[in-house]
Amino acid sequence: MTSRRRTLVYAAIVAAQVGALAYAARWAEDRAALGHTDSLGWRPFPWPFPPEPWPAGRAWTGDDHDVYVQLKPNLCADCQTEILTDEAVDRAVDIQRLDPRFEPVGPGSRIRITDLFGRARTYCHKRRNGSLRYAEGVAFTYKCDLIVAIVDGNVSDPQKRKAGRDFLESNTPQVWLLKQLEGR
Structure with missing residues (x-):
């Protein structure tokens, strides 16, 4: 594999990880804004x-x-x-x-x-x-x-x-x- 192709693969992996982290952060922010699950599971x-x-x-x-x-x-x-x-x-x-x-x-x-x-x-x-x-x-x-x-x-x-x-x-x-x- 050429170094240029390897760089593109690594960049794609990094971009996917950043996107997944951004999605997880947004999801956590939305859940926190709604409130927590109470002790009875609601x-x-x-x-x-x-x-x-x-x-x-x-x-x-x-x-x-x-x-x-x-x-x-x-x-x-x-x-x-x-x-x-x-x-x-x-x-x-x-x-x-x-x-x-x-x-x-x-x-x-x-x-x-x-x-x-x-x-x-x-x-x-x-x-x-x-x-x-x-x-x-x-x-x-x-x-x-x-x-x-x-x-x-x-x-x-x-x-x-x-x-x-x-x-x-x-x-x-x-x-x-x-x-x-x-x-x-």
Whole structure:
């Protein structure tokens, strides 16, 4: 092999290594910006929904669920009332952002997440392979702000639904939510 060819091979190897290191550094920077995986194995991922009038929310995955939490500031019509009806949950959560085929399964129920009361409703749609996909929409108010969450997973199973709700009450989303509410 000539020295010129050898130099080109070495240069290509060095360029590939520099590119791989740059990619790894960028990936690590993105992961650090999202936050760490919590002790229960929930890890954040980028907010998947298009821009809206409200700030982007936060998304986590773990335990066979994806959980999306969003603060919608100053959205309550009456700051003293809670989310009382299923129609209010449907409007607030906007489950069609996740998949336009979702339809309510039945009536919702009152829910308590930490010290806030709201309403939850289960939604379902049939996939192309015939299996059913379930998600739960949760909406509650804090002062004049609306907080919405979507728990996407097999929430028809009570244990899976409980795992999603337990995550909503855990430190990971609560710390993020408190930072969003600071100064409000």
